[in-house]
Amino acid sequence: MTRLTRSILGAAAVAGLVATFACGAGSSSTPTSPTPSPSPSPTPSPAPSPSPSPSPAPSPSPTPTPSPSPAPSPGSTATITITSAGVSPQSVTIAVGGRVTFVNTDSRPHDMSSDPHPEHTDCTATNQAGFLTAGQTRQTGNYTVSRTCGFHDHDQPTNRNLQGTIIVR
Ligand SMILES: [Cu+2]
Numbered sequence: 001m002t003r004l005t006r007s008i009l010g011a012a013a014v015a016g017l018v019a020t021f022a023c024g025a026g027s028s029s030t031p032t033s034p035t036p037s038p039s040p041s042p043t044p045s046p047a048p049s050p051s052p053s054p055s056p057a058p059s060p061s062p063t064p065t066p067s068p069s070p071a072p073s074p075g076s077t078a079t080i081t082i083t084s085a086g087v088s089p090q091s092v093t094i095a096v097g098g099r100v101t102f103v104n105t106d107s108r109p110h111d112m113s114s115d116p117h118p119e120h121t122d123c124t125a126t127n128q129a130g131f132l133t134a135g136q137t138r139q140t141g142n143y144t145v146s147r148t149c150g151f152h153d154h155d156q157p158t159n160r161n162l163q164g165t166i167i168v169r
Contacts, residue, residue, distance in 0.1 A: 077101060078166070082110050082132065086161025093167040099125070100140045100166055104132035110162065112138075115150035117157040123149030126166065143168040 078092035082104045092100060102112050114126040125141035126149055132138050143149065146169045153162035 079103060080164065082106050082112075082162070084108075086159070087164045090164035091167065092164075093169065094143060096146050096168055097142050097144060098168070099142055100129070101137060102129045102132055102140070103137045104134060107134050109133045109136075109155075111154040112151055113154040115152060117152055117154065120154070123147070123151075123166070123168075125149075126151045140166075 076095045076098040077100065078094050078098070079101045080092060080103070081088050082102060084106050094100065102110075104110055109132060111131045112126065112129045114120045114123045116122060120127050123143060123145075125143050128141040129138045143166065149166040149168060151164055151166065153159060156162055
């Protein structure tokens, strides 16, 4: 081998080295590994709020049933007025269970009693009126039997103006 050849070979070798360096330097860019994007943290799903239990609708308070007013006492009433001339009217009619009111407008007392005189046993309710002073008003008891009740003034049993009848029916 000649010196020339050796020299060329040497130059070639150097050139190759240079080329090798140049190449290496040129491709010196290091590949950047992609930075992993942070995985999104899962957003916590909100705990389901308990749905409010529906409050029961208030039931309407029952309307109190009005208690029926007490029935009026059965029967009826009639009024007999006593004057110095006698009783008026001399006959009244009432229903069973009714009463009679005696009003003494006379200036003297009268004793209204049931027939017959002097027992006064036919309609004892009449005897509850009984003795009336001047100006007094008194009521008989309740007549519970359907019948005709004669009455008189016990102090003047024969005075027909002070006699009368109470018809109960
Ligand atoms: Cu009598």
